[in-house]
Amino acid sequence: MTEGFIARHGLWTDEQRTAADRLLSEIEQKKLRQVRIAWCDQHGILRGKTLEIPHFRSVLRQGKDFQTATLIFDTTNSPVVPPFGADALGDSRMTGLPDGVLVPDPLTFKVLPWLEGTGWILSELHYRSGERVPFDTRGVLTEQLTRLGDEGFEYVSGIEMEFYLTRLVDPMLGFEDSGYPPAPPKVTAVGHGFQYLTESRGDEIEPILSVLRDNLVELGLPLSTIEDEWGPGQVEFTFEPLTGKATADAAVLARTVIKQLARRHGYHATFMARPALPNAFSSGWHLHQSLRSSAQANAFAGSAPDELLSPTGTQFMAGLLEHALACSVLTTPTVNGYKRYRPDSFAPDRIAWAEENRGAMVRVAGARGDANTHLENRIGDPAANPYLYLASQIASGRDGLRRGLDPGASADEPYLAAATALPATLEQAVGHFSESKLLRAEFGEAFVDYLTMIKRHEVSRFNAAVTDWEHREYFEVY
Structure with a gap:
């Protein structure tokens, strides 16, 4: 043979x-x-x-x-x-x-x-x-994990992802509804919202949640919790930490499973960050992460009882902050995702870190001296490509370690901190991404130019579209 x-x-x-x-x-x-x-x-x-x-x-x-x-x-x-x-x-x-x-x-x-x-x-x-296509995103993450391994570390990360479950009213399957893009499905809420983490809200949609839960568990995905979130039909699934590519693999599988099973049972699930639904609250993807040393120990945990982070954890976090602007295209790849960055919204609006504060972009999670202390980056869009999201974190953190970066003082009031604002639009984010020397060195010139082209095209289509806001604002008054 x-x-x-x-x-x-x-x-x-x-x-x-x-x-x-x-x-x-x-x-x-x-x-x-x-x-x-x-x-x-x-x-x-x-x-x-x-x-x-x-x-x-x-x-x-x-x-x-x-x-x-x-x-x-x-x-x-x-x-x-x-x-x-x-x-x-x-x-x-x-x-x-x-x-x-x-x-x-x-x-x-x-x-x-x-x-x-x-x-x-x-x-x-x-x-x-036999060469890997440079635009293969799983390959981009594989390369980052290899480089991290050569530096003596293993990447550990966990998923905390929010999304909306809605009841499908009309899938809009007429030929006239097809196009680029097709008409969105018509949906209705599966329950009222704004009773965060209440048992009764979760129980109202238990039939579909059980279908999702049973299938995810049977697939071997390490589901940890199912939580009622803020908006009507908004839920959060969290997963136990995994190493290497396994977190990204779990994320892409979980998203497609949730969407497929919801549709099969008469529902529509969306990972759009800020859906245009009445009373909808933005959804995010919080990425929990740490490094494991060759001794299989958490390299971010402080060695003294009063130490918040080890030098490794501190420098890695500094790298995340240093390159947050450039990596926004990878953590928040949609036009819609930038509408999530609002003050006092449980989503970050500027580049800052804090200890156990959910208003900061990076939250240091865990008590001082806790062996499980890690970083939670709250910047992510649920629609992000998981491989690029994780790769952006590793490349940024590795640069922080290589250069011994300092994250500066914590932001005890993150929404009032004198810190650099996150990009307000995808258009701004693409500019930072395209100009990043680090990402060009880590991901390759071809990949950065390629994704810049793809995203600039998306921005140009958005800028050319006439929105509902414009029609309401100008149609009558002028």
Whole structure:
């Protein structure tokens, strides 16, 4: 038998090869009939194909051909650049948009509990040469984790993500409702809001919450809590800490599972940061994070009883603050996400840190001398690409460690602190991102130029659109 694409280019570790043998046995044992191979695109949205089992066995050797055309899509799935121009994405290998190769990661294999005989696996995008496509976001995170490991640390992070559950009234499936983008579904609230963390509010929507809970747990995701949040139908799911890519993998899987299962049961789930619904309160994604040393100890915990953070934790946090402007495109990639940054809103509006204060961008969580002390970055948009969100934190924190940065004094009143404001718009954020020497060095010139192009296109479409606000403001008075 000839050597397959994956082996020929050395794209799997020994652990992945062992996992591949194990999943093939599981497929036989459970009599699966198909496997979904998924790839996380530039927007954090899963794309992929559904494979019959005989073909999937071949894909575990050869990878799966996949259209690189998806890389030129904006969030409406409309091309950002002419599809067949030479060097359209700043990489001559993309000329003509040839097929790439999805290389599945056997360590991510799951059996989907709500579908009969169906498996699911994550993948990364490579060229036919075996080289990783520089725009593959899981690959961007992989590279950051490798560099962090070379410096003696392992990344530990936990998800705390808010979203809205609504009841689907009309999915708006008429042909006239299709387009770029299609008409949004019509929904209604599943319950009243503004009774934060009350048991009765959570119980009102327990039937759909139980469906989500049972499937997430059966998938092996480390669900920790389900909480009633502030707005009507707003909930928060938190997950136990994971290491390396596992947190980002869990985030993309959890989001797609929640959306798919909600739709199957007559609901619509949205991770949009600030939906245009009456009485809706913004949703965020708070990322809890720390480093683990080679001794398997929390490298952020203070060594003395009265020490808030170790030097490692302090310098890492300083890096997060230093590069918060440049990383905003990665933590908050949507036009809508910037409408969340408001004073006294439980979302940050400026670049500051504080001890146990939820108004700051970075909250130091844990008592002094606590072995579990870590950092909570409250900047994130629930729609963020998880791989880029985590990669931005690692690259920034590593720079803080490398340069021995100082975060300055804590902001005991974060909304009044004399600190740099977070970007007010995606347009501002893209400028900071494009000009970042650190991100160009860490992620590559091609990737930064590529994502800058994608996001500037999104901004230009937004600026060209006539909004409801403009119509109300000017239509009658002028």
